[in-house]
Amino acid sequence: MCTYQTETIRVRGSGKGASGWFPVTDATVCFDHPVHALAEHTLNLDFLNPARGAGARVAVELDAASARRLATAILATLDATPPALLEGVAVDGPGVR
């Protein structure tokens, strides 16, 4: 089934796409048909900069279990990081915007 259920969030940071590094401004998450992964459906995660065109994209297609492990690992990493390091580190530096 084509679900088209896409969550879009604003993000700040950088990603490395087909043409090198670029600032990412958006991320989308959906569970839908993949382009490359050998499964009927995958958790598809895109890091984007729509202002730079559709090709400014870092794409990942993961099976559901992998996606959960990734999400858990991200949260665990943030939880284990000393709070002082997380304060005031919004990525606004040169080359990001």
Added chain:
Amino acid sequence: MKEDLRAETIRIAGHGGDEIEAYLAEPLDSGRFGGVVVIHHMPGWDAGTKEITRKFAANGYLALCPNLYSREAPGASPDDAAAAARARGVVPDERLVGDVAGAVAVLKALPSSNAKVATIGYCSGGRQSFLAACRLPLDAAVDCYGAFVAAGPPPDVPLHVEPLLDMAGELSCPLLGLFGAEDRFPSPEETALLESVLQEHAKTFELHTFDGAGHAFFNTDRPSYRPEAAARGWELVWDFFGRYLSS
């Protein structure tokens, strides 16, 4: 048939006169040929769909595959365009009908056209093929495992796609449906419902459901590929178009 062909990307007028990309494949044999509008699946205007388009030309049909995501990402690679389009939601039905109408007009205007045109679509394109056949005067239509023709999305899926059974009476041409018995979208129950409604309207149709196949069994580069179903499916397509698109 020599199976010689020419294939290229062209620009056509789609819905609202918008210029969109389309992939055209033509047999090089002399004569007049039926036309086929190939409606790509949700992952986009990709290599697999263009291969299908060329296959029609190799078998004696003028084939044209419009890029339904042209507007979202002009000039982008098919996978990037599909991602951009998916983030914006489903292709609107009205726009789809307009884009297919534009493709039909281009095919009929080709010097080697015999003025007959069909649609064939895969996955989301299967539903769109049925939709186009209900909204446009066509000579034949093929629905390959299109979901949400007979039933809408499950209640827990916030997907805004309307089923099409209400317009089944307006189906303008014979319909061929190719489905997998193990598919859940559409399920065999949904295709049975489609069959009963088409019978009520006295439409010309044939629906085939293949055992051992699920969704997307035509996709040769996916684990869903089922060679037995795909091979039989292609035989049925050639037979169907041979009957309804010949001069």
